[in-house]
Amino acid sequence: MLRPLLLRTAAASAAALAASHAAASPRRSGTDAPPPPLFDLTGRVALVTGASRGLGHAIAVGLAEHGAHVVMCARCPHALEAARAALLEAVPRARVSVSAFDVRDEAACVGAVAKVESECGRLDILVNNAGVNERAPLAEFSTASFRGVIDANVVGPFVLSRECAKAMQRNGWGRIINVGSIMGTLGRENLHAYVASKHAVTGLTKSMAAELGANGVTVNCIAPGYFKTDLTQPLQLNSTFANEVCSQTPARRWGAARELAGPAVFLASESASYVNGATLVVDGGMSSTFHFSE
C-alpha cells in the first residue's frame, strides 16, 4: 500500500538532504559545514503510526509542513486515503505515502519498515503514535483485553523501533518519538492495561535512548494530557468529566490535536539533537498541579 510520490536512491537522497540543508543555511561560507537549520525536516523520511486521525494526523501534518516525506500508517486503508487527501489539502507541496498495517502484526511491521527504506531510500524519523484503550473495573478486566492493549501500545512500538533503529544507526542519525501519556506516570481507575502500557512506553523510551544515543539516534516520549479525539469521545460526552478536565487544567480547556505538531517537530528536528530519553509533557499543566478544592 506504500505509494511514494518520488522514488530516490539512498545516495541521491542523502546528497539532496545535505544540499537542501546547506542551501537553507547561508549564514556561513568557506570550508566549514553550515549548521543544519533548527526546525527544517527537508529530505527526512518519517513513518507515523496511527496517522489516519487524531493526534497522529496532526503530527503527520506538522512534519510535512516542515518538509518531511511522511509515510502514514493505520489499519484502515480507506481512512488512510482520506487522511492523505486531507494532509495534501493542508500542505499541497507535501510528499506523503500511505502504508496500511496493524502494529500488532510483527511480520507486517518488519515488512512495512523494509518497504519504506526501499521505496523512499531512507528512514529518519519514527513516530510510535498508534494506541488503543479499554476501560473496565479490575474484576471485569479480561486477560485478552489487557493483552490486546499491551500488544498495540507496547509490543508494536518495540518491534517498529527495533526495525527502524537498524537503518538509523547505519545512517548515524535518527529520531524515535513515542507517544505516551500522562498515564505513563500516573494511575487511574478502570485503565489498568492503558496505564501499564504507557508506563512501559516511558521505560522503553529510556532503555532505547541509553543504547542508541552513541549512534546519533535519539528516543523521546511525548506525554499528552486530555485532547479531543475519537479515543476520548466517551469522556467528552460525559459533561461532568469534560468540565472537570477544564477546571483541573491550568489552561482551562482540552487540548486540540494540532497542539502536538510543534512538540513532535521539535523532537524530530535538529533542535532536539541533545534531547534524549526525555518525556515532554503536553497537558496544559494538568499533571503538574494539585487539584483538591479547599
Ligand SMILES: NC(=O)c1ccc[n+]([C@@H]2O[C@H](COP(=O)([O-])OP(=O)(O)OC[C@H]3O[C@@H](n4cnc5c(N)ncnc54)[C@H](OP(=O)(O)O)[C@@H]3O)[C@@H](O)[C@H]2O)c1
Ligand atoms: N487523545 C488523548 O487525549 C490522548 C491522551 C494521551 C495519550 N494519547 C495517545 O495518543 C495516541 C493517539 O491517540 P488518539 O487520541 O489520536 O487516538 P485515535 O483518535 O483513536 O486514533 C488512533 C489512530 O491509531 C490507529 N490505530 C489504532 N490501532 C492500531 C493498530 N493496531 N495498528 C495500526 N494503527 C492503529 C487508528 O487507525 P485504525 O483504527 O484504522 O487502525 C488511528 O489512526 C495514542 O497512543 C494514545 O494513547 C491520546
Ligand SMILES: *[C@@H]1O[C@H](CO)[C@@H](O)[C@H](O)[C@H]1NC(C)=O
Ligand atoms: C462521568 O464522569 C464523572 C466524573 O469523573 C463520574 O463520576 C461519572 O461516573 C461519569 N459518568 C459516566 C456515565 O461514566
